[in-house]
Amino acid sequence: MSTPTEATAPHVIVAALTPGLKRPAAALARALALPVGAIDEAAANFILALYPVPEAPGYRLELRQTGRGAPGPVFAEFVHGAVGHRRRFGGGRGQPLARAVGLKAGAAPSVIDATAGLGRDAFVLASLGCRVQLIERSPLVAALLENGLARAGADAEVGPIVARMSLRSGDARQLLDGVPTRQHPDVVYLDPMYPESGKTALVKKEMRAFRTLVGADEDADQLLAAALGCARKRVVVKRPRKAPPLEGPKPSTAIESENTRFDVYVRQPVQS
Ligand SMILES: C[S@@+](CC[C@H](N)C(=O)[O-])C[C@H]1O[C@@H](n2cnc3c(N)ncnc32)[C@H](O)[C@@H]1O
Numbered sequence: 001m002s003t004p005t006e007a008t009a010p011h012v013i014v015a016a017l018t019p020g021l022k023r024p025a026a027a028l029a030r031a032l033a034l035p036v037g038a039i040d041e042a043a044a045n046f047i048l049a050l051y052p053v054p055e056a057p058g059y060r061l062e063l064r065q066t067g068r069g070a071p072g073p074v075f076a077e078f079v080h081g082a083v084g085h086r087r088r089f090g091g092g093r094g095q096p097l098a099r100a101v102g103l104k105a106g107a108a109p110s111v112i113d114a115t116a117g118l119g120r121d122a123f124v125l126a127s128l129g130c131r132v133q134l135i136e137r138s139p140l141v142a143a144l145l146e147n148g149l150a151r152a153g154a155d156a157e158v159g160p161i162v163a164r165m166s167l168r169s170g171d172a173r174q175l176l177d178g179v180p181t182r183q184h185p186d187v188v189y190l191d192p193m194y195p196e197s198g199k200t201a202l203v204k205k206e207m208r209a210f211r212t213l214v215g216a217d218e219d220a221d222q223l224l225a226a227a228l229g230c231a232r233k234r235v236v237v238k239r240p241r242k243a244p245p246l247e248g249p250k251p252s253t254a255i256e257s258e259n260t261r262f263d264v265y266v267r268q269p270v271q272s
Pocket of ligand 1: 122170191217
């Protein structure tokens with residue numbers, strides 16, 4: 001991973017939007033070793049903001065970039081917005097992600113999503129019946145994701161889906177190596193941060209903000225090696241459609257969609 005250096009590291013603070021959220025803001029700041037500040041703090045590049053909502057845990061955690069032209073806030077969302085829409089109207093088991101993972105009628109493989117991010121892909125798999133363990137190494141991203149899962153857990157329709165998702169914070173290269181053989185999942189899924197393409201207009205503004213904080217995942221080749229040692233049936237790697245596969249063995253097959261390619265490394269067929 002190429003993380004930002006001390007000199008270039010963005011200044012991130014935690015801030016509560018209402019006085020009632022000051023206490024959870026302070027607890028979160030301690031857990032993430034970040035300073036607490038005011039919601040309009042001029043010196044901050046990013047604000048991890050606690051925004052009041054009625055459902056548990058009582059706030060939505062949002063990452064807000066500051067300054068002119070900054071993109072909208074980034075947060076994990078499983079009930080409303082694009083993810084909710086995809087759940088209701090998406091392609092079900094026929095969509096490329098589901099086919100790549102080996103989801104067939106009657107079969108819902110167990111999955112470790114070793115690059116969880118904001119949990120969108122994992123949520124698609126969980127909504128199709130898979131049990132998904134998520135691993136995320138950026139503590140800040142893991143905090144956004146944990147908050148999204150907690151809020152969705154309170155929703156009558158989405159709660160049972162997120163109950164199939166569990167999150168661990170840490171580096172998957174080590175965590176996958178530590179999974180006992182009898183607990184190996186059917187599938188390990190990887191979606192490392194895309195390499196810089198130069199076509200910045202194609203990368204969503206929100207994603208660029210994200211990359212500033214977590215860096216490019218330049219150690220993804222090592223993650224593939226760890227995934228191949230852990231998956232019982234297959235490893236699936238999401239790539240930009242024209243990008244080369246990760247360094248390592250050749251994929252067994254690939255499933256393409258408009259902008260994306262899923263490289264599939266088959267170890268044994270998923271039972272249908
Ligand atoms: C492109 S995002 C994944 C987006 C995700 N698929 C989604 O649907 O929201 C990549 C994420 O993987 C995480 N990551 C990369 N390498 C990792 C590793 N070795 N262990 C755990 N997390 C990792 C990064 O911190 C980043 O949050």
